[in-house]
Structures are given as C-alpha cells and as structure tokens.
Amino acid sequence: MKKVITGTSAAAEAVRLCDVDVVAAYPITPQTSCVEKIAEFVANGELDAEYIKVESEHSAMAACIGASATGARTFTATASQGLALMHELLFIASGMRLPIVMLNTNRALSAPINIWCDHQDSISQRDTGWIQLYAENNQETLDLVIQAYKIAETVLLPVMVNIDGFILTHTVEPVEIPEEEKVRNFVGVYEPRHAYLDPDRPITQGPVGVPECYMETRKQIEEAMEEAKKVIDKVNKEFEKEFGRKYSLIETYNLENADTVLMAMGSVCGTIKHYINNYDNKVGLIKVRTYRPFPKEEIRKVLEDFDKVGILDKNISFGMNMGALAIDCLTILKDKTICNYIVGLGGRDITIQNIKEIVENLRRAKKDKTEWIGLNK
C-alpha cells in the first residue's frame, strides 16, 4: 500500500514491519517523530515491543546493547548531539558484535546549536565499526531499515541508517509500505548465534580485552565489514526479488552520457538528479549509499573512464579543509583529480544554482581543490 508519509514515519513503519522486540526512545529533533510514531504503534497494539523511555541517548544505546545481548531485536533513533553522546557506546555495540539498528536523522553539531541538516554527526562516528547507510528519500529510508536488520543479523555488526534531518524527516511523499507478512518472512525471526544472556548458557560478554586478544577483535570487525559488502549486495538482490525495488552499494545515474561526474550521499542526490534531468544531461552522479563499509572497488570501477570527479560533502574535517567522502576517495582515486565541494552545512539549502556552480567549477578544474559552496558573502 502506498501512503504519503514523512521519513521518520517511513522508518517507524519499517520497525513495525520487522517486529522489533525492544525500542529505546529519547526525543531529539529531528528524530522525535520516529519514536513518537513507534510509541503509537506499541500503544495501539500494532507492534508488540517493549518500549523503554530512557533518560538520555546514552542510555538508549546502553539499553539496546543490554537487550540485543539478551537476544532481542532492537531499535533506537537519534541525531546530532544525541549521537555524539552515544559515541563510546557505538564502539561497544560493534565490539560486542550486536546487530542493533539505529536511525540517525542527520543534523549539525553545536556550537552554535543548530537543528538543521548536515552529515557531521554520522561522519564523526565513521570509525566506530557501524555499517553506515545513507538514504536519498523516504522510500529508501523504509527499505534500508528493513534491509538493515537482515544485514546486521548476518554479519553481526550494528547498522546506522542515515536520513537527512528535516529534508526527509519532515517531508511527506508517497512511500510504498510492504505487507507485514512479506517483510516478516524476509527478515525472519532473530535467532542470536553468538551472544545472548541466558541462565541456561552462562556466557560472559564484554570482558577485559587484554593486549593478547584486543587486536584480533579489531581485525574481526574489519573482516566483518569486508564480508558486509557481499552481504549487503546479497540482501539488496533478495530485496529486489521480493519487493521489486533495486538497491546496490553505490548507485550511478546518467554516467553513460556524462562528461562530468559528481559524487554525493543522501538527499542531495535527488537534487542532482533533478538538475541532470532538467538542466544538463552531460552530468553523471555516483550516489554512495553504503558509506561504511566503503565500496572502494565499486567506486574505482565506475570512474575508470573519467579523470576527475566532484565530490559533495555535507561535513568538514577541520584542519584538512576537506569532507570525509573526498578524503576517503583520495586514497582510492590517486590518479584522478578530486574536487571537493563543501555544501549544506547546518541546513544551508543546496539549490539548483549551487549544483550549476559546482558543475561549472568542476569543468574548469585542472587540479585537486576544495570549494565551499553557498557561503554568504
């Protein structure tokens, strides 16, 4: 059934469809409407879940870790300061290999306090061992949350589904909501293989990782990340077979006709596609949907015939004057010119005019550079 709903509602619908057991909820803009919607589902008996009204995001993640370690399918949602507050626990969730799924509604970080969208929050958690997916629209949000459970429970890593604050969270648009039975068959019931607290099988979780074992645990997470690429690919294909919508680690748009290539993540990809369709069909787009694990080979392959690329980043690595996606690409695209465009920080709108400016700038570019687009004079 198709319904006109917001991005946060789309995520909440996915949580209901996946029959999540334990939800930990703490309000933060622009995520709040997600946990509100889930509360409604639980209050009306549409989702049979334990709903923990925790007193902070730190406790939200801690409760999810406790619940997941007991063998429950868990969910929480956050943004910005909330995600930053969770920081240490994100490492613990991945270190314990718990398949927690979290919605992060991308929002800038203080100070100055800013409730609007950029990717600084999730990018700052890049190295916590979480799989990071970025959605372009509300349909993708729902679909990615469903797939996230299957991916997480297969590779035993937590998954963060990122959607742009306000731009998706507060925007309604048509979303196909799949049948409950179909989704439940697709994700199955979570049967923990490695970690669950049960008096009949007394295991110890979260011990002291002495130097003799710690490094191995890191290597295992890295291997799981590598494995995740294959698993995500497989789950994408299974999803397409079941629900008809096609997903992949990266998505390309109009590359076959392009003389100029942009690369980006999240909702701005829609604006770029609109630009391509209406203003300049010589532009192509690489949309990075799976940011961690980073699809190195896939990106390299689609860029084989191009000698430069314009990378849009809604985040900034201070002291490097580059965004994360561009920095990552430096290491895998050594033979290409990388032009980095810092855009949309703290809710600065990314307009068609901005895209045009980027494309023109990129066409002129002879060497690597970083430009801040849309700054006020």
Add this chain to the structure above:
Amino acid sequence: MQFPREEFLAPGHRGCAGCGASIVVRLALKAAGKDTIVTTPTGCLEVMTTPYPETAWKVPWIHVAFECAGAVASGISRAVKALKRKRGKFKDKKINVIAIGGDGGSADIGFQSLSGAMERGEDILYIMYDNEAYMNTGIQRSSETPLFAATTTSPAGKVWKGEDKPKKDMPMIMAAHGVPYVATACISYPEDFMRKVKKALSIEGPKFIHVLQPCTTGWGYPPDKTIEIGRLAVETGVFPLYEIEYGEFRLTYKPAKRKPVKEYIRMQKRFRHLTDEDIEKIQKYIDERCKLLGL
C-alpha cells in the same frame, strides 16, 4: 544457618587478597540462585573477574561501560519480557536481573542511568557495592568517600584534612524515587545481606541495595580485617543497617551500645592524619545521623 553451597563466582579471579567485592558477589548470587543475569559497570569487580579468555562468573554476565548499568539492566529485563511473551524463551522461569556496580559507577558517573531505571520502574535489582572511592583507578575520591578520608584526589596535607564532604546518601535518594524496596547491608552480616537480596528479588519493580564493602587496599588495613572493619562500621553506627519497604523505614540491626567511631577510624590508614579532635567531629556527625535514624 547453613549457607547454600553452590558457588556462582569461581576462584582464580584477580581480586586483591582480602577483597570485599568478591564477597558481595558470592553472597548476592548465593541468595539469587542460578536463574540470574548480572551486569556490572566498569570497575574493580569487572576487571578482576573477566580478563579474556577467563571469567570467574558462572551466571550470564555482561559489562558495557562505566555509566550505564541501570540502562543495560533495563534493556536486559525488557528483552527477557519481550522474548518470553513473543517467543516463549526462558520457559516459565523467573529471571533475576541484577546490576552490581561500585560507588563510582552508581552514585557518580552512573547516577543518571540508575535514576532513570529506578524512576521508570524497571524490574531490576541494583546492588551498589560501596568501597568509598575509585579503587580500580587507584583510590580517587567518589561522592561516597566519607568525611576526612584521604584518597589520592583528596589527600591529607597541610591545608586539606582529606575529603571535605560526608557521603552522598544514596539509599535515601533511591527511596525518594518511590521504589518498592531499598536497603543497606554490609558484607560482615551475610545472613542479613542475603535475606535482603532474597526479599528484593521477591518484589516486582526496581530495588536498590547499598552494601558496604571494606577495601584492604583503598582503606589501608591488613587483608584479614575486611570483615572485622565492616562489622565495626555497623557497630559504631557509621553504616546503619536498615530497609525501606514500600516507603516504610525499619532498622534491621540495632547495636546494644554503639561503639566509639574512633575504634573504626584508627584501624585505617586513610584516616591516620586525623587528630582526636577531628575524630570527635566525625563522631558528632555520626551521632546526629544515628539519632535521625533512631539508632
């Protein structure tokens, strides 16, 4: 009394000789029995019992971080509920969910998470094992460090007399949350402590037990005196034993005649800088508190 013989904490752990924390665990788990899940925040107990690949725990156990045992226990308790209801797991067994946290992990950095769990009415037992300082990091002051005790961050010097504040009153703060059961206990009174654990576990909802646990290393006394010092803390009125059941306060042990605080103080290096005059101040403070509690 014959104490239950089943052990849920195995020997071979790395606790100090004379460690009181392991006595807390032994007693609590003998009272709770096998069908128990334990979470421990970061601290001595966690470190000494679980250096990979060995664990001293014989019940399912999890450590997450320093400041979130209340939330972790909430997650476990709710997961048990959900999995019982939705998937028929854990059969019909009543599963005890117990958090065992030190004073730092409970009264300081973990306070918010503990308060949240208590206020929400989670069906958990939180045991705060109180050794009155951050022992795991080498004896730094916590909000449970008593008046005039020297620690590495509240040292006795020419100007300072050790810690300048008395203990934070955790059981009363927990009672103010309106939880059904709050108690104090001391490892030197094992029957009393175990009875309280059993009683707590028979009650649905959040329960809190504050158990005093002398620490040979942090307090500065010979390891064989762990129990004797705990007993003195109670006999002097420094650490009164009571319970608050559904709001009703009751002393569970009343010494015939309170011993002078000096006897307790003089056994410990952390108080050795004190003059008789200083001890008199502590005595006065303790007298006032005991009066308030009817001791």
Add this chain to the structure above:
Amino acid sequence: MVNIGAIIYEPGSSVKNKTGTWRVFKPILNVELCVKCENCYIFCPEPAIYEEDGVFKINYDYCKGCLICANECPTGAITKTREEK
C-alpha cells in the same frame, strides 16, 4: 582464535588461574577445633574454602592467604604460617 565479540563461553574458567601462588601467609585449619560456624567458608573472597566429607578444607590452589578466615574463626582453629617457597 579470539571468540567473536570476545565472548567467553566457559563459565568459571578463571579456575585455570591458580592464585595460590600469590600467598605470603598460609592458613592452616585444625579440623579438631572446628565448630562449623561457616565463617571461614562464607567470608572467603576467592572462594577457596569448601566442605568435603563433612569437614571444611582449604584449596591452596586458590587461597591468596588473606587470612580473613583466621581472623573470623571464633575457636582459633585456623592459624597462620609463613608460606615456604
């Protein structure tokens, strides 16, 4: 091989760590004087005291020699000696 998530599947596996080597003083239990008050048993932090064939025994593989048992014994049945190494 480190277990996934560094989970320890063998409960009570710390028994592999024989902490008896830590000992400086050794408690000796004289069964003749024991009144079975259980003080030594219940207050042992390891635990290294156990009951077998109706008598309490000390497991020197784990006893760290803290001597709480000796201190809490009401009859003087447990005495301390220097560990001979």
Add this chain to the structure above:
Amino acid sequence: MIEIRFHGRGGQGAVTAAQILAKAAFYDGKYCQAFPFFGVERRGAPVRAFTRIDDKEILIRSQIYEPDYVVVLDPTLLDSVNVLEGLKKDGAVIVNTVKDLDLGYKVYTLDATKIALDVLGVPIVNTSMVGAFAGATKLVSLESVKKAILETFKGKLGEKNALAAEKAYNEIIEKYGE
C-alpha cells in the same frame, strides 16, 4: 512541476495544509512532496510550508524559491511578510481575507475564517484554504482533498474539515467561475 507556498502562523496548520494538498495530489494519481520551512518558530510566529506536485517522480530536495502559487492563511501576514517573494509572473495568490486585494497578480480571496468558524467553531482555516486552492487552480480534485482530510483527521473532526473544504471550494467557484 507545480510548486506551492503556504503562509500561516504557527498553530494555524499551514504545514498540515501543505501535506493535505500533497496527499490530494497523490490520490489524483500524481507525485507529490510537502515540507515545512524548517524553522524554530513557535505558536503565533509566521511560518511557511511547501508542496510540490508533478506527473513525474519528484527528485529535487531544495526549498522552493519561485512558487507557482502562494496561499495565505492569515491576512495579517500581508503586512509583515513578503508573501509574494519569488512568485512566478503568471502565478496566483489565494488569500483568506474579507478585503479586495490588488497585489499585481491573479488573486483569489475568500473569508475562510468565517467558513471555519461556521463549520468547525474554531478559526482554523487550513482545510478551507486547501479547498479554496482546489477551486481556484483545479490542480487537485475536491474529492481527493476531502479524502486527504478524512485521512488526516479522524471521525467527526475529519467530516467537519472536509465540509469546510467543500464550502470554500464552492465559494471560490461561485465567485470566480469554473
């Protein structure tokens, strides 16, 4: 693609109006998108909300700068906010007011407050204004507007709001013709 901007005050339901319009377009078989201006405004402050309607999937995510239509829920906003900002030359304005307005654009006016007070008993005009928009532009059908309203507000409240929309729709048709 048609782009519409709603002007209202916090609490008047401008965001809901934009969403109802989007839903109505969806029921008419079109693609749609609606979003608020992402502000920190509280009750009473001027707010904006946007709707996009198209026959193709809507991909663009930027805000709306050059709307085809402007809908003004509160006439006092005309004095304090430039509601015509960026409005396309051949665009139109639909205003809740009892006055006749000369704004240099095609203007549709109606007393939506009266309709709201008559039908709902409260001066909340968002549903009436969506009805008026449908009457003025014919971009969405009245039937779909009513369906969207009934989906948004449950029970009696939904029926009353649907009636308000219908009245506003009819009033516009009566005043300006089909």
